[in-house]
Amino acid sequence: MQEFEYVAPTSLEDAVKLMAEKGPKAKALAGGTDILIQLRGGRYQIDRLVDVKNIPELNQFSCSQSDGLTIGASVQNYKIYESSEVQRLYPAMVDCASLVGGIQVQGRATVGGNLCNAAPSGDTIPTLIAESAQALIAGPNGQRTVPVEEFCTGPGRNQLADGELLVSVNLPPVKPNYGAAFLRFIPRNEMDIAVANCGASVQLDESRQKIVSAKIAIGSVGPTVIYCIEASNSLAGADANEASIEAAAAAAQKAASPINDMRGTVEQRIHLVGVLTKRVLRIAISRAKGE
Amino acid sequence: MATVTGQEVVDPGEYKIIGTRPVRHDGVDKVTGRAKYGADVQLAGMLHGKILRSPHAHAKILSIDTSKAVALPGVKAIVTSADFPILKDQSLDFGETQGNIRMLAENILANQKVLYKGHAILAIAATDQHIAEEALDLVDVKYEQLTPIFDVKEAMSKDAPVLHENLTTIFRVDRFGKGEDTGVKGNVAGLIQFKRGDLDEGFSKSDIVVEREFTTQTVHQGYIEPHTSTGQWSQDGHLTIWTSTQGSFVIRGATAAILGIPESMVKVIPMEIGGGFGGKTITYLDPLVAILSRKTGRPVKITMTRKEVFEGTGPTSGTYMRCKMGATKDGKITAGELYLAYEAGAFPGSPVGGGAMSGFGPYKIDNLQVDGYDVVVNKQKTAAYRAPGQPQAAFAVEPVIDELAEKLGMDPMDFRIINSVHEGDRAPSGVPHLKWGCEEVEQAMRDHPHYNEKLDGPNRGRGVAVGYRLNAGGSGSSATINVNSNGTINLITGSVDIGGTRTAVAMQAAEVLGISIDDVNPTVVDTDAVGWTGATGGSRIAFDTGRAAILASYQVITEMSERAALLWDVDPSDIVFEDGIFVSNKNTEDTMSFKELASKLMGTGGPVTCSSSDTQGGVGAQLAGHIVDVEVDPETGKVDLLKYTTFIDAGKAAHPSYVEGQMQGGALQGIGWALNEEYFFTEDGTMANASFLDYRMPTSLDLPMIDTVIIEVPNARHPFGLRGVGETVLIPPMAAIANAIHDAIGVRMDRLPMSPGAILEALRDNK
């Protein structure tokens, strides 16, 4: 590892400036559970590491029925899954935030870091997509908002231009008869990168028998987490039953374009997308029904 | 036969200390972080070394240009294989595995050819490790790439690329014999063969025959502490090494031989060790830090990263195996044929001999043939791993046993008991058995509640497997006892303490001397401070070093009896020592405890210090057995363990908690090997998963409670009946889990690891 400068700004303005000055030679540091390993492994050569944990905007954390869920980019996972409001309103965020790494990692790791790291396997990203989250970005030219499904552009690559920082992810308020869930498959029971993962949400009608709309996202089966538009659309107007679930799972499998690697084969991953999508949809529907 | 279950000692036996569970002497320092490990060594002026490793699996080294690296400020010295003296082929004993000193040196630093990805080429010492690391990038090595060969079967074929031009097959009928050179060139370094009876006749007598093929992958011991060594070569030519090793004398011998200096000039200080499992019985770093220190006049330390541990040290063999067995309708095994081909890695010396000796070990088979091939491939040179070679062979034999029992409609434990091996029966290698607990362990398994309770639910299954190992020992252990004036003793050994052996050995001395365990201060010292002692391996320390301590204790009693005789003015032969009390036969009122007498040594001839060494060996044959319940998710292929019980014949459990710890640890390593562990090689021989993230050892969430049942059939060759317990525990798990998976989903898994992907594929192919 080569020498670099470490700075810890306390305002968003300073942070953006410090990032912009060094362009691609600056990197943000949130929990450090990805970036420190990558720096040590020689993946990046940087001049400056900008610690973003002392910036007020990035530490926002609020959750309510009326305003939705705001997760500042520096908020650690444990705060998310320990919040009783998040547990009540956004159980799918608990599903994913609580299985990243182990206890120690959850004390440092952030959803913001997970998203910016843009790994195809990032475990909080499918849920963010399923929950229609928006990413708030600040940069030298001001602030902008991007839907999470557009945030990641390739493995390890994202929308952020030089000097830009992720401020927060914002999940819209949940309506009645809405439910979401997340599952991941790993060979062990903890400490693994997803072989495949899946997040999904469903909005049921008042009878709770029909699906009004749905969002399905799958991970570790393509260059980025994939928002499965056709699978999602197939559920709009469909009955909330096994046949619809089967059809959506088959469509999700078509959206997957995995590779063979040490974590799984193409065949295994496509198979798992089917299994996980079905299981996740069953949980999401059951949550939407208030079961 | 006494049985110890969990915390409860059913039959404590006639001992005061043996069989109890005292707190370990090194415990407080270890849990408070005060114990010193190799990486803790800090010396004034110390330099840090880093190793350049081959990016190719098989290549000729054309040139090495270090000029830019040397020019980097902070770089102090570089060592390449040119710094080693020219070495002749000469064998060296590492306790668990034998080796050739020239090849050992070539594994430490490649000489002309690199033979695996990760093969060390040179090391650089600099003022800090970041500079050393940067300097590595400045070294320019030119290679001529050669075709690598990774698969054991392909490596054995006639037209396979050859790793070593002059390698010929050595034929052996005895694992440690010299063997005969067949003159056949290729990648097959050895064939070991055991034959008995007449195979054709045996199979013709059988009513049922099962034959299966099996493959396993390279796996690593996965010790937590990476290899580390610090060397200081002083101006008078003395070399001191602080290192993480299982055998300080082995490191001394190997380092001296590689450097071409007398052993007496080398002092090896074994630091506390963070696991070894056989993998720390050989040297990788010690000669490098030595030469770097000689060149710079400063101490030099090298500590490997985890990636280096995976890529540059010795895992155990991937294998291809075939097992064929026949049995009669009433369950008698009539013949067995076992074909084992083990990858040795880049240099000869796979543990196939261990597999050949043990695979059929639990069964009385009159007609058998075992062929074990030692094959070089372009992978890491294998090193010992807990019962070297034996878990693989059991993975080939035990599922065949299970299938035979299934086809015969017999209970798999009953089937094993029918074919059990008793005193006087011969092991596969031909050696006759002394009394051992083969059938006792099997009966304990069959009668255990776990084996007999109902297992309900879909996709759940129960499996059993046993494992046999002949623990040899006898490579040599020394012990010195110094009696202190307050009646305590200092017990000095050279046996690196991995599994609690300080205390297990101390308990044996305390039992003989009639003193409390707290009155023994056991220390592990360097190679200058104690007699020659072989490595901590082969499950031999509680037994061998224990025997050395017992012999030294007997000497202490003899000497102290002489002192008592002096005080009471009687003949030493009139002194009796019983229950820790010296009594005079002439006047039974003349009694003195060990403590009292210890306070009177100065007036009666001075300190009592007694040393002994022991090479008798006979750590003993042993059976271990495992019962496991699993649940398989047929949609994902994931196997979850529901319940696990392990059994072993410990001879006598000196410290039952330590025996249980070995049993649980062995089961857990086997569970990892069974379900997920493997070196995942890409096409060019890169280990793609060289981290604990992707080299998937079990975490605590992956394990059920591992219950333990200790069986005690005393070993006649040890005063307290001990058998070594460190290794046999790793033999049964893979086979037991494979058998359980079959019971759960009807699929016979014939390859390791039985990962979710592999199970899905097997389910698919089974349809």
Ligand SMILES: Cc1cc2nc3c(=O)[nH]c(=O)nc-3n(C[C@H](O)[C@H](O)[C@H](O)COP(=O)(O)OP(=O)(O)OC[C@H]3O[C@@H](n4cnc5c(N)ncnc54)[C@H](O)[C@@H]3O)c2cc1C
């Ligand atoms: C042992 C271990 C286990 C793990 N297990 C999992 C797992 O199960 N699932 C999983 O998905 N991941 C896992 N990870 C990866 C990692 O923990 C997660 O991706 C985590 O969410 C990253 O968050 P962080 O705050 O640590 O990010 P950091 O490492 O601090 O940053 C990650 C990346 O995001 C950038 N970044 C951070 N904050 C900002 C910002 N505000 N604006 C712009 N860029 C920013 C950084 O520059 C860097 O490129 C594991 C890591 C470890 C070490």
